[in-house]
Amino acid sequence: MVEIVSTSNEEIDVNLGGGLPIPSLMLIEGEHGTGKSAVAAQFISGMLKSNMKVLCITENTVNDYIKKMKTITFNFSEAFLNNDLTLLSLHINGTSWSKEQALQLLPSINKYIKEQSEKFDCVVIDSLSFVTAYSDMDKVLDFVTSCKYLVSSG
Template sequence: MVLETKLISTGNEELDLKLAGGLPVPLLIVIEGEHGTGKTVLVQQFVYGALKSGLRVVVITTETTTVGYIRQMLGVGFNILDYFIKGDLKVYSTRLPRVRWVESTGRDLLALTQDHMIAKIDTYDMYVIDSFSILIRGSKTEDIANFLTTVRKLVDKGKSFILTIHPGGLEETIYLNLKAIADGYMELKNAEMGGRVLKVMNIIKLKGVPTTFDNVITFDIDPAFGIKLVPMALSKV
């Protein structure tokens, strides 16, 4: 059975227009970029849009605490507190107090995450892992491959997944497999344009978008409004 995709808003009208209407769901989307290229804020933009579209979202963050993640979203204008209180947004952090990260920690967390995705399948519509590269540290190749197979099966059941990765953060075989099975793949980089350092998103593929879309999007991060698109003409000024 092939599920029909639909478009949901990203919560940003300009970005919706660039994507020819919004973000297609269900899907597996991978966002690749170095530290500081805007991966987390872009993901948070998608999370915000999903919540506003009535989806239930689970976020696994390896970068900060649960409270820290909520504060980050509020700090860039994503008013998600009501969704969090109601339980439509759940945020789990791998920053466990008094737990020392050793080689087996990542392996255990990957297994726990996979079990959670399966056990709670009826409680979420979108599952976000930021960052997948860190979550899989210490895991065996076959365990990672099995995890991605599970993700693909859950997408086929109508669930959406967003995984962020760092360049060089995955073993080559896993990296190529992930690119192959992903419905959407985006690369983020910093670029200096007209004396400004901006974020550039290169959309390598995005299945389910009904028409052509802008595959190169330049944006900045506004402390009050989150993602702010920058027209190429202005970025060169």
């Protein structure tokens, strides 16, 4: 049975047929700067208000992500401190990803999500373009297939 979780934004909920269908796999697509992170944050906010545990994988540092979300009215500090929101940063200060290291991002994230799936009700990746920049099509398809399997298995 599909559960509907409010995003806490009436306009978005109406456009989604009442809210976020749980379980589901969603991809938010758009050009740089079009508000994809804001929509993802709205989804995170709604899930947190529904007492769900959320894992957010981000290209930002944890501090930068929390600050960035505050600038668009989402204060995730308390949820983070209460372990309702887990932030996994792919950013490592003072380093840059080599192509070889970047190629391992998707398989590593996939493994982490599988191993930790019991701890979270939802996983948000902000942004997938960072994670897939050096990946070949097969690795991206494997990742999406794995995500679809996790969603279908609850």
